[in-house]
Amino acid sequence: MEEAVNEKDAHHMDRKLLIDSLQNEDMEKFRDEFLDLHPYDQASFFKELDEETRERIYHYLSPEEMATLFENLEMGDDNYQDVLAEMTPNYAAEMISKMYVDDAVDVLNELEKDQVVSYLTIMDEEAAQEIKELLHYEEYTAGSIMTTDFISISANQTVRSAMYILKNEAPKAETIYYIYVLDDEKRLAGVISLRDLIVNDDDTMISEITNDRIVSVSVGDDQEEVARKIKDYNFLALPVVDFQNHLLGIITVDDVMDVMAEEASDDYSKLAAVSDMDTIDRSPLSAAKKRLPWLIILLYLGMGTASLAARFEATLEKAAILGAFITLIAGMAGNTGTQALAVVVRGIATGDLEKESRLKLILREAGTGLITGTICGILVTITIFIWKGNIFLGILVGISIFCTLIIATLAGAIIPLAMHKFKIDPAVASGPFITTINDIISILIYFSIANLFMNFLPK
Amino acid sequence: MEEAVNEKDAHHMDRKLLIDSLQNEDMEKFRDEFLDLHPYDQASFFKELDEETRERIYHYLSPEEMATLFENLEMGDDNYQDVLAEMTPNYAAEMISKMYVDDAVDVLNELEKDQVVSYLTIMDEEAAQEIKELLHYEEYTAGSIMTTDFISISANQTVRSAMYILKNEAPKAETIYYIYVLDDEKRLAGVISLRDLIVNDDDTMISEITNDRIVSVSVGDDQEEVARKIKDYNFLALPVVDFQNHLLGIITVDDVMDVMAEEASDDYSKLAAVSDMDTIDRSPLSAAKKRLPWLIILLYLGMGTASLAARFEATLEKAAILGAFITLIAGMAGNTGTQALAVVVRGIATGDLEKESRLKLILREAGTGLITGTICGILVTITIFIWKGNIFLGILVGISIFCTLIIATLAGAIIPLAMHKFKIDPAVASGPFITTINDIISILIYFSIANLFMNFLPK
Numbered sequence: 001m002e003e004a005v006n007e008k009d010a011h012h013m014d015r016k017l018l019i020d021s022l023q024n025e026d027m028e029k030f031r032d033e034f035l036d037l038h039p040y041d042q043a044s045f046f047k048e049l050d051e052e053t054r055e056r057i058y059h060y061l062s063p064e065e066m067a068t069l070f071e072n073l074e075m076g077d078d079n080y081q082d083v084l085a086e087m088t089p090n091y092a093a094e095m096i097s098k099m100y101v102d103d104a105v106d107v108l109n110e111l112e113k114d115q116v117v118s119y120l121t122i123m124d125e126e127a128a129q130e131i132k133e134l135l136h137y138e139e140y141t142a143g144s145i146m147t148t149d150f151i152s153i154s155a156n157q158t159v160r161s162a163m164y165i166l167k168n169e170a171p172k173a174e175t176i177y178y179i180y181v182l183d184d185e186k187r188l189a190g191v192i193s194l195r196d197l198i199v200n201d202d203d204t205m206i207s208e209i210t211n212d213r214i215v216s217v218s219v220g221d222d223q224e225e226v227a228r229k230i231k232d233y234n235f236l237a238l239p240v241v242d243f244q245n246h247l248l249g250i251i252t253v254d255d256v257m258d259v260m261a262e263e264a265s266d267d268y269s270k271l272a273a274v275s276d277m278d279t280i281d282r283s284p285l286s287a288a289k290k291r292l293p294w295l296i297i298l299l300y301l302g303m304g305t306a307s308l309a310a311r312f313e314a315t316l317e318k319a320a321i322l323g324a325f326i327t328l329i330a331g332m333a334g335n336t337g338t339q340a341l342a343v344v345v346r347g348i349a350t351g352d353l354e355k356e357s358r359l360k361l362i363l364r365e366a367g368t369g370l371i372t373g374t375i376c377g378i379l380v381t382i383t384i385f386i387w388k389g390n391i392f393l394g395i396l397v398g399i400s401i402f403c404t405l406i407i408a409t410l411a412g413a414i415i416p417l418a419m420h421k422f423k424i425d426p427a428v429a430s431g432p433f434i435t436t437i438n439d440i441i442s443i444l445i446y447f448s449i450a451n452l453f454m455n456f457l458p459k
Numbered sequence: 460m461e462e463a464v465n466e467k468d469a470h471h472m473d474r475k476l477l478i479d480s481l482q483n484e485d486m487e488k489f490r491d492e493f494l495d496l497h498p499y500d501q502a503s504f505f506k507e508l509d510e511e512t513r514e515r516i517y518h519y520l521s522p523e524e525m526a527t528l529f530e531n532l533e534m535g536d537d538n539y540q541d542v543l544a545e546m547t548p549n550y551a552a553e554m555i556s557k558m559y560v561d562d563a564v565d566v567l568n569e570l571e572k573d574q575v576v577s578y579l580t581i582m583d584e585e586a587a588q589e590i591k592e593l594l595h596y597e598e599y600t601a602g603s604i605m606t607t608d609f610i611s612i613s614a615n616q617t618v619r620s621a622m623y624i625l626k627n628e629a630p631k632a633e634t635i636y637y638i639y640v641l642d643d644e645k646r647l648a649g650v651i652s653l654r655d656l657i658v659n660d661d662d663t664m665i666s667e668i669t670n671d672r673i674v675s676v677s678v679g680d681d682q683e684e685v686a687r688k689i690k691d692y693n694f695l696a697l698p699v700v701d702f703q704n705h706l707l708g709i710i711t712v713d714d715v716m717d718v719m720a721e722e723a724s725d726d727y728s729k730l731a732a733v734s735d736m737d738t739i740d741r742s743p744l745s746a747a748k749k750r751l752p753w754l755i756i757l758l759y760l761g762m763g764t765a766s767l768a769a770r771f772e773a774t775l776e777k778a779a780i781l782g783a784f785i786t787l788i789a790g791m792a793g794n795t796g797t798q799a800l801a802v803v804v805r806g807i808a809t810g811d812l813e814k815e816s817r818l819k820l821i822l823r824e825a826g827t828g829l830i831t832g833t834i835c836g837i838l839v840t841i842t843i844f845i846w847k848g849n850i851f852l853g854i855l856v857g858i859s860i861f862c863t864l865i866i867a868t869l870a871g872a873i874i875p876l877a878m879h880k881f882k883i884d885p886a887v888a889s890g891p892f893i894t895t896i897n898d899i900i901s902i903l904i905y906f907s908i909a910n911l912f913m914n915f916l917p918k
Contacts, residue, residue, distance in 0.1 A: 036672060040692045072693075163657070170658050177636055177653070177695075194636070194653060198622070199629050213495060231720060233499045234531075234713035236636075236695065253712055254693035260716065261690060264723030265805060271730050272801030272890065273794060284826025291798050292831055298794050299835050299860075302787035303842060310783035316775065323782035324769035327898050328761035330786045334793070335732060335757050335891045339750050342731030346724060367743025372751055376758050383762060401758075431731065431890055432794040439786050 043072040067098035097127035102147035143219040146249030152180040160202040188247040273432040301436040312447040319457040333408035333442035334435035340412030369409030377402035392456035408438040502531040526557035556586035561606035602678040605708030619661040647706040732891040760895040771906040778916040792867035792901035793894035799871030828868030836861035851915035867897040
């Protein structure tokens with residue numbers, strides 16, 4: 001039992017040993033321990049060091065070793081630049097050239113244009129060329145997350161020769177578990193898994209065991225589409241082709257998981273009107289900076305609502321009790337609108353929307369609003385009647401809730417649908433935004449109905 | 460160019476051909492086409508058929524072929540039961556026994572207890588035993604999503620013999636890309652990738668190339684923790700061990716992607732107060748059923764707010780203009796609370812919170828609220844002064860916004876933190892819920908301050 005690996009303790013031990021060896025300038029001991037770690041753990045350790053200690057690490061590790069660490073380094077947008085600035089330009093350029101090309105492109109995309117150019121200039125020419133080819137793909141497309149480090153063969157080979165190619169290319173390739181089969185014109189003709197190679201005899205022809213029902217993505221496809229396909233089909237990688245079906249690159253499952261986490265976090269943050277980069281390790285000033293733009297927009301939208309409500313000051317003067325129900329009605333409008341918004345945004349994100357027609361969805365939301373509006377309207381009428389003893393007040397608030405829920409539900413569905421139609425990311429129509437619009441709608445409805453009921457309300 | 464595979468068209472052709480062959484009862488043609496499809500496409504096709512046509516498919520496919528389809532079938536909770544009821548009990552039981560054991564468990568977990576027992580009874584005993592072992596793990600733990608279909612070897616073997624074992628076990632194993640190395644007492648001693656086997660000579664001893672820095676999870680660990688590790692370390696699978704480090708099973712990356720999608724969708728839906736199962740393909744009645752529980756809770760919470768506001772009726776009577784700003788102040792409280800909530804819930808979901816202390820986070824949110832409150836408070840004071848020409852009204856609303864933003868930001872952070880501490884999923888503290896609490900707080904603050912300013916307000 002004392003052999004059982006308690007992972008947390010193991011990590012703590014590493015950390016102390018590593019820091020000690022760095023402080024004692026014991027390079028050999030440091031390398032022994034450090035290079036034995038998983039690159040993700042190397043990166044986690046590295047990230048928490050101060051600049052001086054990090055500079056020692058650049059002396060202890062080769063650019064190639066540093067490249068492996070860097071591939072696993074997750075950092076805020078500006079930070080890559082700072083870390084690279086700590087290295088000599090030559091060291092940095094060589095490190096970038098040794099990284100998997102898709103990871104190298106991710107890092108370079110965070111830098112200033114002239115910095116990118118300068119690194120590419122001093123870099124090994126072949127690596128620079130490979131990176132340049134990927135650098136020009138638009139962000140969030142399949143092209144921007146693919147790698148060109150894949151293994152391809154032609155169909156007229158045997159399993160034996162395929163295994164030979166595999167062994168040779170294994171050290172450089174991002175995955176060796178899928179091998180792509182190309183025709184004479186370098187077009188994607190099929191895919192074969194290492195599993196297929198293993199279970200078949202050495203003399204089997206590749207063409208016999210190739211799977212030619214290939215699922216691929218186009219280089220300009222959205223990265224969410226890529227993630228969906230890999231997830232649905234349980235692939236470890238997906239080929240990326242141009243419009244003539246030439247194989248340009250592959251996207252591996254690990255990169256897709258990062259995309260999924262990023263997109264989920266993005267949608268979530270937008271629903272709450274927070275910039276995605278606001279994470280819990282930021283300073284209050286930095287957090288406030290991320291939130292204030294939204295808050296100030298919403299503040300002035302809210303003032304718009306207030307100025308609308310102010311126009312009903314005379315109504316409020318006649319029956320102050322009406323003021324008590326403003327938050328209830330506006331709140332319910334916000335709630336139901338956010339629900340509809342979330343369902344539609346998720347429908348778009350999961351791709352379900354493509355299968356449904358927009359009109360059908362809008363009718364469905366109208367129906368849903370009708371049902372929830374009727375039930376909530378009746379409940380509120382009865383409750384207020386019992387509580388305040390005035391059936392007219394109950395009916396007024398009940399009808400307002402009924403109308404509000406229908407219209408607010410529809411607004412919550414139609415606004416993101418319209419944005420999607422016009423190619424705007426519907427998640428931008430965040431919860432608070434929809435809520436504020438629904439505030440305005442609900443106040444208009446409420447006071448308009450209130451004016452009709454004026455003579456029946458308690459003074 | 461005419462050879463370029465347009466995937467959508469390809470799918471459409473399949474569909475028509477398949478439906479024709481089913482209608483003509485041409486079993487051979489159907490099997491030819493259908494078994495050539497990727498299981499995910501088989502499942503998508505199957506899902507859209509009516510019951511009668513599906514029953515024909517059960518006659519055309521063996522339980523084993525049906526098992527592959529079923530592993531890729533994504534369905535709502537009650538639907539598995541309906542589909543299984545269409546099959547004969549023997550066919551269904553045999554199909555379940557042929558599925559990957561983790562997928563079989565997923566399906567059985569959706570059924571009634573007595574149905575599970577009856578399927579397990581008529582099933583092949585070995586398969587039933589394997590399923591039973593996994594059935595008792597709690598939902599959302601590593602144990603509940605792991606599979607026992609993994610490949611393990613002992614360390615004192617050569618690459619050659621390992622490859623031999625691999626070839627034999629490949630058809631049944633979920634992944635052949637990682638092989639787990641066990642010691643004499645069946646404890647996890649290391650892991651070796653197929654990549655390592657391929658690049659090393661046949662006579663190399665396994666012990667020489669085993670990686671003994673294993674990252675594993677405990678069987679009771681949360682599935683989110685599993686997803687985080689696979690994502691961070693870029694693994695294709697992760698071993699699951701008991702407290703004595705015995706290897707119990709593995710979790711593969713494809714299952715983890717489903718977990719990630721599920722959890723993201725879950726958090727998102729909760730922030731908007733929608734039950735996760737409300738998707739856009741539901742009927743209005745079914746959608747309303749999913750949303751009404753939340754709406755009714757929020758309705759009565761809103762009535763609580765209203766009854767609180769009603770206590771300030773006298774204040775409103777004296778200065779009806781106050782009513783105009785209720786939605787502004789309550790709205791801003793809701794917005795800032797939702798922002799803080801989202802940041803904290805995401806911090807918990809990504810695991811960042813573990814690295815930060817709760818107190819530090821609360822202090823940070825207090826600081827953030829102070830900054831946003833000051834800026835928004837000043838803006839609103841100036842704007843209202845210019846608009847209404849009454850500096851006291853401006854100061855009243857400004858101070859209310861200032862206090863509200865600080866307290867609402869704190870509430871948005873403290874409530875999910877407290878829930879997390881008491882092991883309640885903080886995502887349950889949905890946006891609308893926090894918003895309603897903040898409505899109440901903001902109204903109390905607003906009217907309390909208003910009473911102090913009463914003599915200076917316009918009548």
